[in-house]
Amino acid sequence: MPLLEVTGLRKSYGEHIAVDDVSFAIGVAETYGLLGPNGAGKTTSISMIVGILDRDAGEVVIAGQPHDVTSVKTKELIGYVPQEIALYRDLSARENLRFFARLYGLGGRALKTRIEEILEVVGLSDRADERVEGFSGGMARRLNIGVGLMNRPKLLVLDEPTAGVDPQSRNAILESVERLADEGVAVLYTTHYMEEAERLCDRVGIIDQGRLRVEGTRRELVGLVGETDRVTLQADGDLARAVRDLAELSQLKQVSSGEGQIEVLVSDARALLPLILETVAGSGVQVRTVQVHEPDLESVFLHLTGKALRD
Amino acid sequence: MRQSLIILAKDLRQRTRDSTLLVFGVVLPLGLAFLFNLMLGGGERRLEARYAVADLDRGTVAQEFVTQVLEPLRAAGDVTIRPVAGAEEGRRLVGDKAVDAVFVIPAGFSAAMQQGRPTALEIVGGADSAVAVQVAREIAQGYANERRMVQLAVTVAGGQATDRELIERAAAAPRPLELAEDSATQRRQLDSTTYYSAGMAMFFLFFVTMMSVTSIFDERREGTLARLLVAPITRRAILLGKSLGGVLVGVLSMVILITVSTLALGADWGNPLGVAALAVAAVLAATGVTAAVATFARTTEQASNRLSVIAMVLGLFGGALFPIAQLEALSFVSVLTPHHWFLQGLGDLAGGSLAVVVVPVLMLLGFAVTGGALALHRLGRMLHW
Numbered sequence: 001m002p003l004l005e006v007t008g009l010r011k012s013y014g015e016h017i018a019v020d021d022v023s024f025a026i027g028v029a030e031t032y033g034l035l036g037p038n039g040a041g042k043t044t045s046i047s048m049i050v051g052i053l054d055r056d057a058g059e060v061v062i063a064g065q066p067h068d069v070t071s072v073k074t075k076e077l078i079g080y081v082p083q084e085i086a087l088y089r090d091l092s093a094r095e096n097l098r099f100f101a102r103l104y105g106l107g108g109r110a111l112k113t114r115i116e117e118i119l120e121v122v123g124l125s126d127r128a129d130e131r132v133e134g135f136s137g138g139m140a141r142r143l144n145i146g147v148g149l150m151n152r153p154k155l156l157v158l159d160e161p162t163a164g165v166d167p168q169s170r171n172a173i174l175e176s177v178e179r180l181a182d183e184g185v186a187v188l189y190t191t192h193y194m195e196e197a198e199r200l201c202d203r204v205g206i207i208d209q210g211r212l213r214v215e216g217t218r219r220e221l222v223g224l225v226g227e228t229d230r231v232t233l234q235a236d237g238d239l240a241r242a243v244r245d246l247a248e249l250s251q252l253k254q255v256s257s258g259e260g261q262i263e264v265l266v267s268d269a270r271a272l273l274p275l276i277l278e279t280v281a282g283s284g285v286q287v288r289t290v291q292v293h294e295p296d297l298e299s300v301f302l303h304l305t306g307k308a309l310r311d
Numbered sequence: 312m313r314q315s316l317i318i319l320a321k322d323l324r325q326r327t328r329d330s331t332l333l334v335f336g337v338v339l340p341l342g343l344a345f346l347f348n349l350m351l352g353g354g355e356r357r358l359e360a361r362y363a364v365a366d367l368d369r370g371t372v373a374q375e376f377v378t379q380v381l382e383p384l385r386a387a388g389d390v391t392i393r394p395v396a397g398a399e400e401g402r403r404l405v406g407d408k409a410v411d412a413v414f415v416i417p418a419g420f421s422a423a424m425q426q427g428r429p430t431a432l433e434i435v436g437g438a439d440s441a442v443a444v445q446v447a448r449e450i451a452q453g454y455a456n457e458r459r460m461v462q463l464a465v466t467v468a469g470g471q472a473t474d475r476e477l478i479e480r481a482a483a484a485p486r487p488l489e490l491a492e493d494s495a496t497q498r499r500q501l502d503s504t505t506y507y508s509a510g511m512a513m514f515f516l517f518f519v520t521m522m523s524v525t526s527i528f529d530e531r532r533e534g535t536l537a538r539l540l541v542a543p544i545t546r547r548a549i550l551l552g553k554s555l556g557g558v559l560v561g562v563l564s565m566v567i568l569i570t571v572s573t574l575a576l577g578a579d580w581g582n583p584l585g586v587a588a589l590a591v592a593a594v595l596a597a598t599g600v601t602a603a604v605a606t607f608a609r610t611t612e613q614a615s616n617r618l619s620v621i622a623m624v625l626g627l628f629g630g631a632l633f634p635i636a637q638l639e640a641l642s643f644v645s646v647l648t649p650h651h652w653f654l655q656g657l658g659d660l661a662g663g664s665l666a667v668v669v670v671p672v673l674m675l676l677g678f679a680v681t682g683g684a685l686a687l688h689r690l691g692r693m694l695h696w
Contacts (some may be wrong), residue, residue: 009654052540075543086534088329094319102317119547274343 001064003077004049009058011044018044020060020210026155031177031187032200034175035194035297041210042190046159049188050080050128061207062155077092078102079185080241084159085140086147089133093124093143096132097150104151114150121176122146138169147174149180156180158190160198174200194298204297208305222295225303228253229269230293231276233262237285246282247276253303262300314544318552319559321528326560331522335641342513345576360390360443363413370421374431380454396542401436411443412436427462472560506580508542508572509657510631512565513650516597517622521615523557524601528611550690555684556597561594566656580655581660585668590658593676596649599682600625606689629653649678 002025009022019041026032034042044266047053048059051069060067067074073308077270087096092218099116106114119125122142132140145161158177162170177200197204198218235242239257246255246264251272254265260278266272269292280287294300332440364381366373377392393410395401401413407436414435423430432451436444464481501509527549530536567587572578580586604621608614626632629650645651656671 024630047537050541052537069540070545072543078541080538080541082534084534084535086538088325088535089533090320090325095324097320099317100538100542103314103539105543133534259566 003030003063004188005059005061006049007059007061007276009045009048009060010056011048011053012056014155019048022207022210022212024205024212024215026188028154028187029181029184029265030184030202031181031189031200032266033197033265034188034190034207035192035197035201035204035301036190037192040192040207042192042207043159044155044189045207046190046211050078050157051075060198067076076151076238077146077154079151079156081145081158081161082120082146085137087132087140087143087144090131092129092131093119093135093146096097096143096147100147101150106150112153118149121149124173137164137167141165141169142172145176153185155186155188159190160192160248160292162191162193166257166294194296194301198297206297206301206304208301213304214300216298221297221300223294225265228265228295228299228303229267230302231264231266231269231273232291232293232298233264233276233280233287234260234289235262235280235285235287236260238283239285242280242285246276249279254306255295256306257303265299265302312548312551313322314542314548315552315555318539318549319555320549321560322427322523322556325526326522330631335343340564341508341575343507343511356589358595360412360446361393361410362390362394362443362447363401363404363410365380365395365413365415365417366396368416368420372424374417374525376414376416376454380450384450398433399437405435408437411440411661412447414458415446424458448484453469456499456653459576464666501654501661502579502599503577504572505657506654506662508568508576508578509580509627510650510652511529512572513593513629513653514596514622514631516564516593517601517625518560519620520557520561520594520597520601521605521618521622523560524553524598524605524632525608525611525618526556528608528614532611546690547687550602550686554602554686555600557592557598561597562591564600565590565594579661582665585660585665586657588672589653589666589675592672592679593649593653595679596653596675596682599650599686601682602686603682603689606686625650649675652678 003292004026006025007023009019010017011019017156019286022041022045024032030126034045036042044053048055048058051060051067051071052114062074062077065071065074091099094115095289097118100110101111101114115128116125122145124139124143124146127135127139130144135143141161141164145158148156150156156177161177162173165173174196177187177189181200187200189196189200201218203215203217204221207214214224231304239260239262243257245257246252251297252264252266254263256263262285264276268275273290275293277287277290333664339603362381381390381392384390387585393404395404395413398413398415401410401415401458404410406414410565413435413544414437417431417433420430420432422428432455434444434446434447434451440574461478461481466480530539540546568591569578569580573580600621601618604618618693625648628644628650630645631650631654651670652674656668656675659667659671
């Protein structure tokens with residue numbers, strides 16, 4: 001039995017449909033990634049799943065029990081790490097942990113022990129009694145995750161936990177998530193970083209414009225784009241014109257541009273690279289670097305949506 | 312309930328680290344009560360006039376004026392009387408502001424009075440002591456009127472102005488009319504110090520409870536509301552925890568204000584049990600009203616702005632800033648405010664038994680229940696995400 005089952009989730013704000021018919025399931029000890037660009041509907045989906053936000057339609061079942069904003073029992077199973085740092089800045093790290101832990105019914109010696117464990121995990125034992133307002137961004141981000149772990153959740157929901165984090169803290173966070181998954185926690189992880197999804201997730205759902213476009217293991221998803229290579233050109237000049245010129249080449253599967261780069265999906269990058277470079281040069285664009293990637297989740301996203309993840 | 316208390320404890324811990332509450336809960340109400348009392352409470356302050364008497368006559372009537380008219384005022388503690396050798400010394404003291412006015416009794420005053428000849432009692436007053444000088448004039452005029460009545464009585468009786476026995480008999484005749492005070496009115500009024508202390512306490516109570524209730528919006532802004540909503544607690548428990556914070560901080564603020572205003576300003580709040588019942592009911596009413604108003608807002612700023620306006624309007628029409636009940640046209644609006652019932656309850660308590668607070672307390676609880684019910688009804692909107 002899956003620990004989390006989401007069926008037909010839907011949420012709209014007026015005419016705008018934020019989440020449309022999203023369904024997926026996560027098993028015990030499984031890490032599931034919701035991969036999509038900013039504004040794709042990841043946070044709205046998660047908010048409905050954890051019980052912050054009312055849904056227009058659909059069903060959420062946690063450990064076999066229906067779950068919504070009014071549920072209390074099922075919320076005991078959830079650990080939630082919001083995208084923004086959600087801490088009381090005028091309280092110390094220890095006071096923050098104690099407050100949230102007590103809401104989950106922890107008390108006495110068990111509470112003290114758990115607080116020390118979490119402080120150790122997030123590396124803040126020596127700063128435990130300092131107010132959060134004096135913490136660096138990375139420290140606050142680690143504590144933000146620590147709060148979500150206080151109740152020993154069966155389902156840990158992390159909403160872009162590495163957004164705005166330095167590489168060292170990011171690696172520590174990813175290692176923590178891997179460790180939790182090894183301990184049997186089901187993890188729902190949203191990100192727009194393809195590398196994180198590839199590293200952490202057993203299965204990935206690709207979400208765009210509120211719809212879950214496809215889900216599966218990395219191998220299954222990459223298989224969707226076949227033997228397709230992704231060529232990334234860092235370039236200066238009229239990229240839109242270069243994209244138009246490239247799109248006229250029938251040998252290319254997909255062309256897109258954004259943030260000073262052009263991305264091209266091709267079946268054989270090695271053979272077609274000269275033609276690509278010649279076409280781009282003919283468009284008056286100066287190429288600074290060229291990268292050829294084996295098929296990955298970025299390729300899948302580009303293949304499915306026609307745009308890059310970071311667009 | 313347990314989770315509400317946990318939220319309450321956390322909020323209180325945060326409040327102790329924020330001086331805003333101390334300012335709105337204690338410093339401002341006490342400071343403004345003191346200032347309002349100074350500026351507007353003059354009608355009830357005791358006159359503290361300093362007079363000098365230059366008795367250039369030293370006759371019997373002059374001494375009678377000093378011993379029978381001025382001395383009783385001095386004995387009552389209303390004025391100080393300072394004998395001076397002459398008019399010049401009196402004028403100098405007035406000029407130095409050492410006294411407010413000087414009574415100058417001219418030489419020959421007693422003889423003139425006894426013989427029915429015109430004479431004058433001079434008042435030299437300081438320019439900055441208008442009230443004390445006016446009082447001095449009234450004292451002198453009152454004495455002159457009384458002497459005139461005696462003179463008339465003697466004349467009508469066919470005697471001479473110098474007829475000692477007739478003068479004494481006329482002076483000893485009982486007064487046909489005495490001014491009686493309305494004891495019922497006295498009983499239902501607070502002295503100005505207590506009135507403004509209570510008014511300011513009630514006025515700022517809304518701001519104090521507002522800080523607790525609107526902290527829900529702070530939680531949303533800081534992102535912590537999301538964590539509260541994901542925690543295994545009901546949304547009602549969150550509102551209850553926030554409201555309890557308002558109640559507790561409000562009661563604490565009231566206790567401090569009542570104690571300090573009593574000890575430092577000399578306020579007389581009345582029977583402690585009655586005051587406690589009124590104070591708790593007032594805190595509940597303020598919490599209920601602020602919670603209800605807050606549910607119509609979406610942000611801390613919006614809630615604070617709306618609640619500030621509501622607090623100002625209720626305070627104004629409720630008589631917290633000045634006794635609006637004296638304005639007949641607005642007195643009926645006043646009963647629609649918690650402030651009115653709190654102040655009326657204290658006023659009734661000042662001269663009545665404990666039972667007089669029942670109606671004001673019930674009215675205040677009515678505000679609390681109505682506001683609380685509306686807040687609960689609109690809770691979903693307030694805690695939406």
